[in-house]
Amino acid sequence: MPSVNNTIQLITRAEAERQGTRGRPGRAQESCDDDLAKGPWEFDLAEALAGTPGYGPGASNADTAPVETPRQGQLPQEYKDASDDELTARIMAAKAELGDRVVILGHFYQRDEVVKFADFLGDSFQLANAAKARDAAEAIVFCGVHFMAETADMLSGAHQSVILPNLAAGCSMADMADLPSVEACWAQLEELYGTEPDAAGRVPVIPVTYMNSSAALKAFCGEHGGIVCTSSNAATVLEWAYERGQRVLFFPDQHLGRNTAKAMGIPLEHMPLWNPRLPLGGNTPAAMDNAKVVLWQGFCSVHKRFTTAQIDQARADFPGVRVIVHPECPMEVVDAADESGSTDYILKAVQAAPDGTTFAIGTEINMVNRLAAQYPQHTIFCLDPVICPCSTMYRIHPGYLAWVLEGLVRGEVLNQITVPEATAVHARVALERMLAARPRSVQERAERQAAARDRRGTAGVREPAAAGAPGA
Numbered sequence: 001m002p003s004v005n006n007t008i009q010l011i012t013r014a015e016a017e018r019q020g021t022r023g024r025p026g027r028a029q030e031s032c033d034d035d036l037a038k039g040p041w042e043f044d045l046a047e048a049l050a051g052t053p054g055y056g057p058g059a060s061n062a063d064t065a066p067v068e069t070p071r072q073g074q075l076p077q078e079y080k081d082a083s084d085d086e087l088t089a090r091i092m093a094a095k096a097e098l099g100d101r102v103v104i105l106g107h108f109y110q111r112d113e114v115v116k117f118a119d120f121l122g123d124s125f126q127l128a129n130a131a132k133a134r135d136a137a138e139a140i141v142f143c144g145v146h147f148m149a150e151t152a153d154m155l156s157g158a159h160q161s162v163i164l165p166n167l168a169a170g171c172s173m174a175d176m177a178d179l180p181s182v183e184a185c186w187a188q189l190e191e192l193y194g195t196e197p198d199a200a201g202r203v204p205v206i207p208v209t210y211m212n213s214s215a216a217l218k219a220f221c222g223e224h225g226g227i228v229c230t231s232s233n234a235a236t237v238l239e240w241a242y243e244r245g246q247r248v249l250f251f252p253d254q255h256l257g258r259n260t261a262k263a264m265g266i267p268l269e270h271m272p273l274w275n276p277r278l279p280l281g282g283n284t285p286a287a288m289d290n291a292k293v294v295l296w297q298g299f300c301s302v303h304k305r306f307t308t309a310q311i312d313q314a315r316a317d318f319p320g321v322r323v324i325v326h327p328e329c330p331m332e333v334v335d336a337a338d339e340s341g342s343t344d345y346i347l348k349a350v351q352a353a354p355d356g357t358t359f360a361i362g363t364e365i366n367m368v369n370r371l372a373a374q375y376p377q378h379t380i381f382c383l384d385p386v387i388c389p390c391s392t393m394y395r396i397h398p399g400y401l402a403w404v405l406e407g408l409v410r411g412e413v414l415n416q417i418t419v420p421e422a423t424a425v426h427a428r429v430a431l432e433r434m435l436a437a438r439p440r441s442v443q444e445r446a447e448r449q450a451a452a453r454d455r456r457g458t459a460g461v462r463e464p465a466a467a468g469a470p471g472a
């Protein structure tokens, strides 16, 4: 079965239908941008000539890239000219020569042509942790986007270098919140709410950043009593935050924040949206008085594409279809879907489903099509009938992977991502708080058990020895 990128090539040559490429059953194949058929290096060059960064073709094409966005220098011509087979041979040869000295990590949203070389495939946090499991690797090649490589750098050993094959692989959502804007917001919130805790010891605001943010913002959270969350643990993290604070500043993804807070029972009128370009985020003081969660006005351009009309169409075409969407989708889409969850949740749902289940999935197309290929016992298609991959994930191509791996073989570390230790030390605090946070039910059970142990200890009552235990 052709990959997403092969399908895009076929679409631009109007051959996709004739060759029976997979996609939404019964729908014509269409991509959102013919430029997706080009090599990503064409956009490195275009940006160099224009002097402005961009995200390239795909879902975030229309987003404005900040001027400080890293730019990728020119990929040597030999990698641009190489055929797919030649690149495969060169990557395999470099991998074999490097052996355990290198580990390649592939995000779920990467193209199949890159994922096939990955030692680990997963979401950003799973991959950052996977790097730790390969301590012998001197180099971690992260086929994902910039904030993921930063997290891997902060969680990996000092002897390991983290490499991002194309520096232009950022994340438009992560770029929607930068440190100066968040600091300016924080100053206004401090002026509004003060800094003193209430009678229960809860501070006025706890900052919570989504994993999809720069290391500088994770460090801001670490320094200001805040925490990081992922799409899997956002509810647990908000519970953690409300135990310590009266309200939350959630950035950069408004949709994950809103969907999570709403599921926890927080009314929408207590969730003002913060536009960083306007005083008080564009809100009245009265609206801010009621705030339980202040939502940063950021979004993912991939997940913003999903609509309730697509869900209606899927249900009309496939009665009984199971609709699962990612919580980065807008609230009305999450509300209309049967289920919502992280990439890991989606994967496990597909794995656990009885044979013959039909799924309409609202997340990035590379992951959805890979699931369709790996689980042929089901009918799986992307809720969005238009093929529109993440623009920045698209910037990683096997040509860049071959280039950085052959650099390592020569002893040259190309495109290293390094987080300054002054930032990393605070960012790790916010990450560690996340790792220690437990869902309330688990937390309460642990506290009850600890209290029971304390009571027994005070009363001098010995814990009964387990049968078969030493000393029993």
Ligand code: SF4
Pocket (backbone or CB within 6 Å): 060, 109, 145, 170, 171, 172, 173, 174, 212, 300, 301, 302, 303, 364, 390, 391, 392, 393
């Ligand atoms: S899918 Fe969305 S959140 Fe993920 S890297 Fe792409 S733009 Fe960023």
